[in-house]
Protein backbone atom coordinates (compact mmCIF):
# COMPACT_ATOMS: atom_id res chain seq x y z
CA UNK A 163 0.00 0.00 0.00
CA UNK A 164 1.06 3.61 -0.47
CA UNK A 165 1.48 5.26 2.90
CA UNK A 166 2.49 8.67 4.20
CA UNK A 167 3.81 8.97 7.73
CA UNK A 168 3.92 12.54 9.00
CA UNK A 169 6.49 13.08 11.77
CA UNK A 170 9.87 11.33 11.70
CA UNK A 171 10.34 11.07 15.47
CA UNK A 172 10.51 7.95 17.64
CA UNK A 173 7.06 6.79 16.55
CA UNK A 174 6.88 8.08 12.98
CA UNK A 175 10.30 6.87 11.94
CA UNK A 176 9.80 3.40 13.41
CA UNK A 177 6.30 3.17 11.89
CA UNK A 178 7.63 4.22 8.47
CA UNK A 179 10.58 1.82 8.57
CA UNK A 180 8.48 -1.14 9.73
CA UNK A 181 5.71 -0.62 7.18
CA UNK A 182 8.37 -0.35 4.46
CA UNK A 183 10.00 -3.54 5.73
CA UNK A 184 6.68 -5.32 5.14
CA UNK A 185 6.71 -4.22 1.50
CA UNK A 186 4.65 -1.04 1.59
CA UNK A 187 5.74 2.08 -0.25
CA UNK A 188 6.24 4.67 2.47
CA UNK A 189 6.85 8.40 2.34
CA UNK A 190 8.01 9.72 5.69
CA UNK A 191 7.48 13.47 6.06
CA UNK A 192 8.91 15.86 8.61
CA UNK A 193 8.92 19.64 8.89
CA UNK A 194 12.55 19.55 10.06
CA UNK A 195 14.61 19.89 6.87
CA UNK A 196 17.94 19.02 8.51
CA UNK A 197 16.47 15.82 9.95
CA UNK A 198 15.10 14.81 6.54
CA UNK A 199 18.43 15.58 4.81
CA UNK A 200 20.21 13.30 7.29
CA UNK A 201 17.62 10.55 6.94
CA UNK A 202 17.98 10.60 3.15
CA UNK A 203 21.63 9.65 3.74
CA UNK A 204 20.59 6.94 6.21
CA UNK A 205 21.61 9.01 9.26
CA UNK A 206 19.27 8.27 12.17
CA UNK A 207 18.68 11.23 14.49
CA UNK A 208 17.80 9.08 17.52
CA UNK A 209 19.24 6.01 19.21
CA UNK A 210 16.92 3.07 18.71
CA UNK A 211 18.37 -0.44 18.40
CA UNK A 212 17.90 -1.96 14.93
CA UNK A 213 16.36 1.16 13.38
CA UNK A 214 19.36 2.17 11.30
CA UNK A 215 19.46 -1.22 9.52
CA UNK A 216 15.76 -1.04 8.73
CA UNK A 217 16.00 2.51 7.38
CA UNK A 218 19.10 1.88 5.26
CA UNK A 219 17.78 -1.36 3.79
CA UNK A 220 14.42 0.11 2.83
CA UNK A 221 15.99 3.29 1.48
CA UNK A 222 18.24 1.17 -0.72
CA UNK A 223 15.32 -0.96 -1.89
CA UNK A 224 13.34 2.20 -2.66
CA UNK A 225 10.37 1.40 -0.47
CA UNK A 226 11.11 4.22 1.97
CA UNK A 227 11.44 7.90 1.05
CA UNK A 228 12.03 10.94 3.19
CA UNK A 229 10.67 14.36 2.32
CA UNK A 230 9.55 17.69 3.73
CA UNK A 231 6.89 17.89 1.02
CA UNK A 232 3.69 16.97 2.82
CA UNK A 233 1.51 18.02 -0.13
CA UNK A 234 2.94 15.48 -2.54
CA UNK A 235 3.04 12.75 0.14
CA UNK A 236 -0.69 13.31 0.75
CA UNK A 237 -1.48 13.21 -2.93
CA UNK A 238 0.48 10.03 -3.60
CA UNK A 239 -0.77 7.92 -0.69
CA UNK A 240 -3.97 6.17 0.35
CA UNK A 241 -3.36 6.13 4.09
CA UNK A 242 -1.81 9.08 5.94
CA UNK A 243 -0.55 8.57 9.48
CA UNK A 244 -0.20 11.62 11.71
CA UNK A 245 2.69 10.86 14.09
CA UNK A 246 3.77 14.33 15.20
CA UNK A 247 4.35 15.33 18.81
CA UNK A 248 1.52 16.12 21.23
CA UNK A 249 3.43 17.76 24.09
CA UNK A 250 1.92 18.94 27.33
CA UNK A 251 0.32 22.36 27.18
CA UNK A 252 0.49 24.82 30.08
CA UNK A 253 -2.81 23.66 31.55
CA UNK A 254 -1.81 20.00 31.38
CA UNK A 255 -3.87 19.23 28.27
CA UNK A 256 -2.29 17.80 25.12
CA UNK A 257 -1.10 20.48 22.71
CA UNK A 258 -2.75 19.52 19.43
CA UNK A 259 -1.35 22.37 17.34
CA UNK A 260 0.99 20.13 15.30
CA UNK A 261 -1.69 17.47 14.74
CA UNK A 262 -4.24 20.03 13.58
CA UNK A 263 -1.68 21.87 11.42
CA UNK A 264 -1.03 18.58 9.63
CA UNK A 265 -4.79 17.95 9.32
CA UNK A 266 -5.23 21.35 7.66
CA UNK A 267 -2.37 20.66 5.27
CA UNK A 268 -4.00 17.33 4.40
CA UNK A 269 -7.26 19.16 3.68
CA UNK A 270 -5.44 21.64 1.45
CA UNK A 271 -3.97 18.82 -0.61
CA UNK A 272 -6.56 16.05 -0.67
CA UNK A 273 -7.04 14.83 -4.25
CA UNK A 274 -9.20 11.74 -3.74
CA UNK A 275 -10.38 9.31 -1.04
CA UNK A 276 -7.88 8.97 1.87
CA UNK A 277 -7.76 7.42 5.28
CA UNK A 278 -6.25 9.75 7.88
CA UNK A 279 -4.89 7.88 10.90
CA UNK A 280 -4.16 9.38 14.30
CA UNK A 281 -0.96 7.62 15.38
CA UNK A 282 0.00 10.33 17.86
CA UNK A 283 -1.45 10.00 21.34
CA UNK A 284 -4.41 12.36 21.30
CA UNK A 285 -7.27 12.94 23.73
CA UNK A 286 -10.82 11.83 23.25
CA UNK A 287 -12.54 13.98 20.67
CA UNK A 288 -9.46 14.73 18.56
CA UNK A 289 -10.67 12.70 15.58
CA UNK A 290 -13.63 15.02 15.44
CA UNK A 291 -11.29 18.06 15.41
CA UNK A 292 -9.16 16.49 12.67
CA UNK A 293 -12.27 15.78 10.60
CA UNK A 294 -13.44 19.36 11.07
CA UNK A 295 -10.06 20.87 10.14
CA UNK A 296 -9.89 18.84 6.92
CA UNK A 297 -13.52 19.62 6.05
CA UNK A 298 -12.96 23.36 6.54
CA UNK A 299 -9.99 23.29 4.17
CA UNK A 300 -11.96 21.34 1.57
CA UNK A 301 -14.80 23.85 1.84
CA UNK A 302 -12.33 26.73 1.45
CA UNK A 303 -11.11 25.07 -1.76
CA UNK A 304 -14.70 24.50 -2.88
CA UNK A 305 -14.06 20.79 -3.46
CA UNK A 306 -15.54 17.59 -2.05
CA UNK A 307 -13.51 14.47 -1.38
CA UNK A 308 -14.38 11.59 0.91
CA UNK A 309 -12.03 10.69 3.74
CA UNK A 310 -12.13 8.71 6.98
CA UNK A 311 -10.39 9.45 10.27
CA UNK A 312 -9.10 6.45 12.22
CA UNK A 313 -7.52 6.21 15.65
CA UNK A 314 -4.62 3.76 15.78
CA UNK A 315 -2.67 4.48 18.96
CA UNK A 316 0.89 3.25 19.18
CA UNK A 317 2.12 1.06 22.04
CA UNK A 318 5.80 0.70 21.11
CA UNK A 319 8.42 1.28 23.79
CA UNK A 320 11.58 3.28 23.18
CA UNK A 321 14.57 0.94 23.31
CA UNK A 322 12.60 -1.99 21.86
CA UNK A 323 10.53 -0.03 19.36
CA UNK A 324 11.30 -2.11 16.26
CA UNK A 325 10.48 -5.39 17.97
CA UNK A 326 7.34 -3.95 19.53
CA UNK A 327 6.12 -2.66 16.19
CA UNK A 328 6.98 -5.81 14.24
CA UNK A 329 5.52 -8.16 16.88
CA UNK A 330 2.81 -6.18 18.66
CA UNK A 331 0.81 -7.61 21.61
CA UNK A 332 -2.24 -6.08 20.03
CA UNK A 333 -3.22 -3.48 17.48
CA UNK A 334 -6.02 -1.11 18.41
CA UNK A 335 -8.01 0.43 15.59
CA UNK A 336 -10.82 2.86 16.24
CA UNK A 337 -13.02 3.55 13.25
CA UNK A 338 -16.65 4.03 12.38
CA UNK A 339 -16.76 2.24 9.05
CA UNK A 340 -16.48 -1.49 8.32
CA UNK A 341 -14.64 -0.98 5.03
CA UNK A 342 -11.96 1.10 6.72
CA UNK A 343 -11.63 -1.54 9.41
CA UNK A 344 -10.99 -4.13 6.67
CA UNK A 345 -8.35 -1.89 5.07
CA UNK A 346 -6.53 -1.42 8.39
CA UNK A 347 -6.71 -5.18 9.05
CA UNK A 348 -5.16 -5.83 5.64
CA UNK A 349 -2.36 -3.35 6.35
CA UNK A 350 -1.56 -4.90 9.73
CA UNK A 351 -2.14 -8.58 8.78
CA UNK A 352 1.60 -9.30 8.28
CA UNK A 353 2.33 -8.07 11.83
CA UNK A 354 -0.12 -10.41 13.54
CA UNK A 355 0.72 -13.78 12.04
CA UNK A 356 1.25 -15.06 15.59
CA UNK A 357 -2.44 -14.44 16.24
CA UNK A 358 -2.11 -11.40 18.42
CA UNK A 359 -5.36 -9.52 18.04
CA UNK A 360 -6.34 -6.53 15.96
CA UNK A 361 -8.98 -4.99 18.18
CA UNK A 362 -11.52 -2.94 16.28
CA UNK A 363 -13.53 -0.46 18.28
CA UNK A 364 -15.11 2.97 17.97
CA UNK A 365 -12.82 6.00 17.60
CA UNK A 366 -13.42 7.49 21.05
CA UNK A 367 -12.67 4.19 22.82
CA UNK A 368 -9.44 3.79 20.83
CA UNK A 369 -8.34 7.31 21.76
CA UNK A 370 -8.99 6.59 25.43
CA UNK A 371 -7.41 3.11 25.33
CA UNK A 372 -3.94 4.58 24.86
CA UNK A 373 -4.33 6.89 27.87
CA UNK A 374 -5.82 4.09 29.96
CA UNK A 375 -2.85 1.83 29.18
CA UNK A 376 -0.27 4.49 30.10
CA UNK A 377 -2.20 5.57 33.20
CA UNK A 378 -2.36 1.98 34.44
CA UNK A 379 1.37 1.44 33.96
CA UNK A 380 2.27 4.78 35.55
CA UNK A 381 0.02 4.00 38.50
CA UNK A 382 1.68 0.59 38.89
CA UNK A 383 5.06 2.33 39.19
CA UNK A 384 3.72 4.78 41.78
CA UNK A 385 2.12 1.88 43.65
CA UNK A 386 5.42 0.03 44.10
CA UNK A 387 7.15 3.29 45.03
CA UNK A 388 4.52 3.89 47.69
CA UNK A 389 5.16 0.36 49.00
CA UNK A 390 8.90 1.14 49.04
CA UNK A 391 8.20 4.24 51.13
CA UNK A 392 6.17 2.13 53.57
CA UNK A 393 9.03 -0.40 53.65
CA UNK A 394 11.40 2.43 54.62
CA UNK A 395 9.20 3.19 57.63
CA UNK A 396 8.59 -0.38 58.73
CA UNK A 397 11.84 -2.14 57.95
CA UNK A 398 10.24 -4.48 55.42
CA UNK A 399 12.39 -5.34 52.41
CA UNK A 400 10.87 -3.91 49.20
CA UNK A 401 12.80 -6.34 47.05
CA UNK A 402 11.17 -9.30 48.85
CA UNK A 403 7.74 -7.64 48.89
CA UNK A 404 8.04 -7.03 45.14
CA UNK A 405 8.85 -10.67 44.47
CA UNK A 406 6.19 -11.82 46.89
CA UNK A 407 3.40 -9.96 45.14
CA UNK A 408 4.70 -10.21 41.57
CA UNK A 409 4.39 -14.00 41.58
CA UNK A 410 0.61 -13.60 41.61
CA UNK A 411 -0.27 -13.63 37.90
CA UNK A 412 -3.00 -11.08 38.53
CA UNK A 413 -0.25 -8.67 39.62
CA UNK A 414 2.76 -9.82 37.57
CA UNK A 415 6.43 -8.91 37.89
CA UNK A 416 6.59 -6.29 35.13
CA UNK A 417 6.59 -2.59 35.97
CA UNK A 418 7.00 -3.37 39.63
CA UNK A 419 10.43 -1.93 40.32
CA UNK A 420 10.87 0.74 42.97
CA UNK A 421 12.94 3.70 41.83
CA UNK A 422 12.92 7.35 40.88
CA UNK A 423 9.55 7.00 39.19
CA UNK A 424 8.42 7.34 35.63
CA UNK A 425 9.61 9.91 33.11
CA UNK A 426 9.96 10.08 29.36
CA UNK A 427 7.95 11.72 26.67
CA UNK A 428 4.76 9.75 27.34
CA UNK A 429 3.72 8.84 30.89
CA UNK A 430 4.03 12.28 32.52
CA UNK A 431 2.29 14.17 29.72
CA UNK A 432 -0.32 11.48 29.12
CA UNK A 433 -1.19 11.35 32.82
CA UNK A 434 -1.59 15.13 32.83
CA UNK A 435 -3.70 15.05 29.66
CA UNK A 436 -5.99 12.34 31.06
CA UNK A 437 -6.36 14.24 34.33
CA UNK A 438 -7.24 17.31 32.27
CA UNK A 439 -9.79 15.33 30.20
CA UNK A 440 -11.48 14.07 33.38
CA UNK A 441 -11.43 17.40 35.23
CA UNK A 442 -12.69 19.34 32.22
CA UNK A 443 -15.75 17.07 32.35
CA UNK A 444 -16.27 17.66 36.07
CA UNK A 445 -14.69 14.46 37.41
CA UNK A 446 -11.74 14.50 39.83
CA UNK A 447 -9.48 11.54 38.99
CA UNK A 448 -8.12 11.02 42.51
CA UNK A 449 -6.17 7.86 41.75
CA UNK A 450 -4.33 9.43 38.80
CA UNK A 451 -3.57 12.60 40.73
CA UNK A 452 -2.17 10.60 43.63
CA UNK A 453 0.01 8.56 41.24
CA UNK A 454 1.38 11.79 39.79
CA UNK A 455 2.06 13.32 43.21
CA UNK A 456 3.91 10.19 44.38
CA UNK A 457 5.96 10.29 41.19
CA UNK A 458 7.04 13.89 41.77
CA UNK A 459 7.85 13.23 45.44
CA UNK A 460 10.02 10.28 44.51
CA UNK A 461 12.58 12.54 42.80
CA UNK A 462 12.46 15.17 45.51
CA UNK A 463 12.87 12.59 48.30
CA UNK A 464 15.95 11.23 46.56
CA UNK A 465 17.49 14.71 46.35
CA UNK A 466 16.60 15.28 50.03
CA UNK A 467 18.39 12.05 50.96
CA UNK A 468 21.54 13.29 49.24
CA UNK A 469 21.19 16.73 50.87
CA UNK A 470 20.78 15.22 54.33
CA UNK A 471 23.83 13.04 53.89
CA UNK A 472 25.95 16.11 53.09
CA UNK A 473 24.32 18.22 55.85
CA UNK A 474 23.02 20.54 53.14
CA UNK A 475 26.60 21.47 52.24
CA UNK A 476 26.73 20.62 48.55
CA UNK A 477 28.54 23.69 47.26
CA UNK A 478 31.69 22.67 45.40
CA UNK A 479 31.21 18.93 46.00
CA UNK A 480 32.09 16.63 43.11
CA UNK A 481 29.32 14.11 42.48
CA UNK A 482 29.37 11.34 39.88
CA UNK A 483 26.14 10.57 38.03
CA UNK A 484 25.45 7.35 36.14
CA UNK A 485 22.44 7.44 33.87
CA UNK A 486 20.75 10.39 32.16
CA UNK A 487 18.09 8.85 29.91
CA UNK A 488 14.65 8.31 31.43
CA UNK A 489 15.12 4.56 31.03
CA UNK A 490 17.77 2.23 29.61
CA UNK A 491 17.97 1.52 25.88
CA UNK A 492 17.26 5.06 24.71
CA UNK A 493 18.90 8.46 24.38
CA UNK A 494 15.62 10.17 25.29
CA UNK A 495 15.95 12.48 28.30
CA UNK A 496 12.51 14.10 28.11
CA UNK A 497 11.11 14.31 31.68
CA UNK A 498 13.98 12.11 32.84
CA UNK A 499 14.31 11.90 36.63
CA UNK A 500 18.09 12.36 36.12
CA UNK A 501 17.58 15.88 34.80
CA UNK A 502 15.48 16.88 37.81
CA UNK A 503 18.02 15.39 40.23
CA UNK A 504 20.98 17.03 38.46
CA UNK A 505 19.26 20.42 38.18
CA UNK A 506 18.46 20.48 41.91
CA UNK A 507 21.97 19.41 42.91
CA UNK A 508 23.48 22.03 40.61
CA UNK A 509 21.25 24.69 42.19
CA UNK A 510 22.74 23.65 45.52
CA UNK A 511 26.23 24.19 44.13
CA UNK A 512 27.36 20.63 43.39
CA UNK A 513 29.68 19.84 40.47
CA UNK A 514 28.36 16.91 38.42
CA UNK A 515 30.47 14.44 36.44
CA UNK A 516 27.92 12.57 34.35
CA UNK A 517 28.05 9.46 32.24
CA UNK A 518 25.40 7.72 30.14
CA UNK A 519 25.97 5.11 27.42
CA UNK A 520 23.69 6.91 24.93
CA UNK A 521 22.13 10.08 26.29
CA UNK A 522 25.02 12.52 26.89
CA UNK A 523 24.33 14.59 23.78
CA UNK A 524 20.58 14.84 24.43
CA UNK A 525 21.24 15.66 28.09
CA UNK A 526 23.73 18.36 27.14
CA UNK A 527 21.11 19.92 24.87
CA UNK A 528 18.41 19.69 27.56
CA UNK A 529 20.55 21.02 30.43
CA UNK A 530 22.34 23.64 28.33
CA UNK A 531 26.07 24.12 28.52
CA UNK A 532 26.14 24.32 32.29
CA UNK A 533 29.62 24.95 33.71
CA UNK A 534 28.84 22.75 36.77
CA UNK A 535 28.02 19.71 34.62
CA UNK A 536 30.75 17.83 32.78
CA UNK A 537 30.41 14.62 30.76
CA UNK A 538 32.82 11.73 31.19
CA UNK A 539 34.03 9.37 28.48
CA UNK A 540 33.31 6.30 30.60
CA UNK A 541 31.43 5.28 33.72
CA UNK A 542 34.73 4.95 35.60
CA UNK A 543 36.04 8.32 34.47
CA UNK A 544 32.92 9.93 35.94
CA UNK A 545 33.94 8.57 39.36
CA UNK A 546 37.33 10.31 39.58
CA UNK A 547 37.53 12.24 42.84
CA UNK A 548 33.75 12.00 43.40
CA UNK A 549 32.37 12.25 46.92
CA UNK A 550 29.42 10.04 45.95
CA UNK A 551 27.91 8.25 42.98
CA UNK A 552 24.26 8.86 42.04
CA UNK A 553 22.53 6.26 39.85
CA UNK A 554 19.47 7.40 37.89
CA UNK A 555 19.04 4.85 35.08
CA UNK A 556 19.28 1.05 35.19
CA UNK A 557 21.52 0.52 32.15
CA UNK A 558 22.71 -3.11 32.09
CA UNK A 559 26.33 -1.94 31.95
CA UNK A 560 25.92 -0.49 35.47
CA UNK A 561 24.74 -3.76 36.99
CA UNK A 562 28.05 -5.59 37.49
CA UNK A 563 30.76 -2.93 37.79
CA UNK A 564 34.24 -3.47 39.21
CA UNK A 565 33.54 -2.22 42.73
CA UNK A 566 37.20 -2.25 43.80
CA UNK A 567 38.11 -0.06 40.84
CA UNK A 568 35.22 2.24 41.71
CA UNK A 569 36.47 2.62 45.27
CA UNK A 570 39.99 3.37 44.09
CA UNK A 571 38.70 6.18 41.86
CA UNK A 572 36.19 7.79 44.23
CA UNK A 573 37.05 10.12 47.08
CA UNK A 574 34.35 8.46 49.22
CA UNK A 575 32.78 5.04 48.66
CA UNK A 576 29.20 6.32 48.79
CA UNK A 577 26.40 5.36 46.39
CA UNK A 578 22.88 6.78 46.12
CA UNK A 579 21.11 4.23 43.97
CA UNK A 580 17.81 5.47 42.53
CA UNK A 581 17.22 2.13 40.75
CA UNK A 582 18.13 -0.47 43.40
CA UNK A 583 20.74 -2.20 41.24
CA UNK A 584 22.84 -3.80 43.97
CA UNK A 585 22.51 -6.09 46.95
CA UNK A 586 22.78 -3.96 50.10
CA UNK A 587 24.46 -6.76 52.12
CA UNK A 588 27.11 -7.23 49.45
CA UNK A 589 27.65 -3.47 49.22
CA UNK A 590 28.23 -3.22 52.97
CA UNK A 591 30.78 -6.07 52.78
CA UNK A 592 32.55 -4.27 49.95
CA UNK A 593 32.84 -1.21 52.16
CA UNK A 594 30.35 1.06 50.44
CA UNK A 595 27.85 3.30 52.14
CA UNK A 596 24.90 2.31 50.01
CA UNK A 597 21.57 4.18 49.91
CA UNK A 598 18.63 2.84 47.90
CA UNK A 599 14.89 3.25 47.42
CA UNK A 600 12.84 1.74 50.25
CA UNK A 601 15.80 1.49 52.63
CA UNK A 602 14.86 1.53 56.30
CA UNK A 603 15.09 5.06 57.64
CA UNK A 604 17.46 5.62 60.55
CA UNK A 605 16.06 6.72 63.90
Ligand SMILES: NC(=O)c1ccc[n+]([C@@H]2O[C@H](COP(=O)([O-])OP(=O)(O)OC[C@H]3O[C@@H](n4cnc5c(N)ncnc54)[C@H](O)[C@@H]3O)[C@@H](O)[C@H]2O)c1
Pocket residue numbers: 168169170171172173174191192193194197245246247248260263264281282283284316317318319320427428
Ligand atom coordinates in the same frame (compact mmCIF):
# COMPACT_ATOMS: atom_id res chain seq x y z
N1 LIG B 1 8.00 8.10 22.00
C1 LIG B 1 7.25 7.07 22.37
O1 LIG B 1 7.72 6.11 22.99
C2 LIG B 1 5.80 7.03 22.01
C3 LIG B 1 5.09 5.82 22.13
C4 LIG B 1 3.75 5.81 21.78
C5 LIG B 1 3.11 6.98 21.36
N2 LIG B 1 3.82 8.14 21.30
C6 LIG B 1 3.13 9.33 20.82
O2 LIG B 1 3.46 9.53 19.45
C7 LIG B 1 3.53 10.92 19.14
C8 LIG B 1 4.90 11.26 18.59
O3 LIG B 1 5.85 11.03 19.60
P1 LIG B 1 7.43 10.97 19.28
O4 LIG B 1 8.10 10.54 20.53
O5 LIG B 1 7.65 10.21 18.02
O6 LIG B 1 7.70 12.53 19.01
P2 LIG B 1 9.04 13.21 18.46
O7 LIG B 1 9.10 14.53 19.10
O8 LIG B 1 10.19 12.26 18.57
O9 LIG B 1 8.74 13.39 16.89
C9 LIG B 1 7.79 14.26 16.38
C10 LIG B 1 8.24 14.68 14.99
O10 LIG B 1 7.20 15.42 14.37
C11 LIG B 1 7.78 16.46 13.60
N3 LIG B 1 6.77 17.49 13.35
C12 LIG B 1 6.22 18.36 14.24
N4 LIG B 1 5.32 19.14 13.63
C13 LIG B 1 5.27 18.75 12.34
C14 LIG B 1 4.53 19.15 11.21
N5 LIG B 1 3.62 20.14 11.30
N6 LIG B 1 4.74 18.54 10.03
C15 LIG B 1 5.65 17.55 9.94
N7 LIG B 1 6.40 17.11 10.98
C16 LIG B 1 6.20 17.71 12.16
C17 LIG B 1 8.95 16.92 14.44
O11 LIG B 1 9.91 17.62 13.66
C18 LIG B 1 9.47 15.59 14.98
O12 LIG B 1 10.46 15.04 14.13
C19 LIG B 1 3.17 11.64 20.45
O13 LIG B 1 1.80 11.89 20.45
C20 LIG B 1 3.52 10.60 21.52
O14 LIG B 1 2.76 10.78 22.67
C21 LIG B 1 5.14 8.19 21.59
